Amino acid sequence: MSNQVNARKLIALACIWAVLLLVPYWMPPLGGYTALGTRVLVLGLAAMSVNFLLGFTGVLSFGHAAYFGLGAYGAGLSLKFLAPSTSISLLMGMLLGGLAGALLGTLIVRRRGVYFAMVTIAFGQVFYYIAFQWSSLTGGDDGLRGFSRQPLDFGLFSIDILSNTNNFYYFVLFCFALVVAVMGFILRSPFGRTMLAIRENERRARFLGIPVERHIWIAFTLSCFFMGFAGALYALLNNFADPKGLHFSQSGDFVMMAVMGGMRSFWGPLLGAAVFVILQDYLSSITVNWMSFVGLLFVIVVLFFPRGLLGVVRRKLVS
Amino acid sequence: MSLLRVDNVSKHFGNLIAVDDISMTVEPGELRAVIGPNGAGKTTFFNMISGFLTPSSGHIVFDGEDITSLLPARRVWRGIARTFQITEVFPELTVRENMRIAVESASGFRLRLWQSREDDGEVRARVIDLLKMSGLTEKADRLVGELAHGDQRATEIMMALALKPRLLLLDEPTAGMGDQETYDITQLIRKLHRDQKLTIVLIEHDMRVVFHLADRIMVLAEGKMLAEGTPQEIAANEAVQAAYLGKAAA
16 A cells, blocks of 8 residues: 555656656746746745745744845845855855844744744844845845846856746756755654654653754754745846845745645645746736735635645545 | 652642642652542642643652753653653654654654664664554554544553653553553553563552552642552551542532
């Protein structure tokens, strides 16, 4: 029986990667464009990072956009002032988001439930106002401009990811695969299982000798590193970083993607992000009130499909 | 030297004195039962030993070390494991995963982001042992939340055992169970005590179980110690009879 389950998982995994690898070939004929796929990957990665905490550790952060935004500013500032290198900018973005998360995490992990969510919002908003006010460095409300992603230099040859959207898509897919592999690896490790234990029953976890606060802090910090990385990719995608990326409404979007897609599943948030981004792209060309339609879908999913969209797909496939 | 020594421990919640100046000594290999009417302070007393609550006054010494204000996880590392009156398990994980988490925690693999094949093999083997001991092998891949109450209880006890404790605290292990389940759990506890010389302190309402298992019994009533002694002594104790009969009459 478990062999059958494993086989089914492998097939599903192969399908997911095949779909992602072929985006530049099937997306344009269906009326989309490749950059839309890139956007799905970046926001999907962010939603998966939020879900690393929400779905697998069981703590809800409503301020994760802060680390996403910090990643974006980290990458942008690095390209603008430090070095014209895409890989260094990714590293700097990830470090900025991750280290900020590690630091604030020490204060946040003592709280639980609603208080945890409130504290994460509060710290997130602090970063938002810093980015908003510190115009000389961040460009304030206008956002950070004046940088662009640089060609990937491999010595013998270099790859243009600025003007060639397909190249950039595959670059982002490569980065996405890397981070997702790390995430999956952690979730299958003994540490990953302690995260599940905390989600399932904090009291039992504690009385199995798991120091719960420490483990939540580690999970929080890891998730902020992933988030910073996603934010850095977002800055590269837009060649732009703005304070809205730090705002708590952006955090809400990420949580919405995760819940809509299915927060108990690893890939759910990616599906949620895809639905969100594509609906946004399609509806915003028709109406400025596109968000109310996304909101309606969200309410329907939460009310009728608590396991998320992926949960529905999965049940259909099994039966 | 005694394994556990509780010295004059009290616990106040505001004006309520839940546990009032209780002392207890448990020798290695002993099976001690704590009994008493509802609201006698048994679970509060238990919670102070396991670290769920900190005493208002008094000291708790485990294996020569003062653990009065130690965090729960650190008490587990020193060898104190417990179960709860209302079963605490990981309901949406399988029996196997439940036990695996306990085994990995006990082996000190908690923080590992990777695991060697050898260590992983060891963990799996230990989980299989625990499954066999509990008779849950056939249900190993079911979600614990879907199992019958007795099986959930057995899973919880096995998780506590996976920690290789030197002191096992069982809070009403047979609560809410049928006759057969009660018998099975009693046999399991007896086996642990007789064969593995495990030191056990348990709270129990079922007097058949208590008198069948315990080496010594401590009786609490209204937060105070009423009596302490062998099962024979307790059975003959007039104060204890009065407390239980008085309650039955009321």
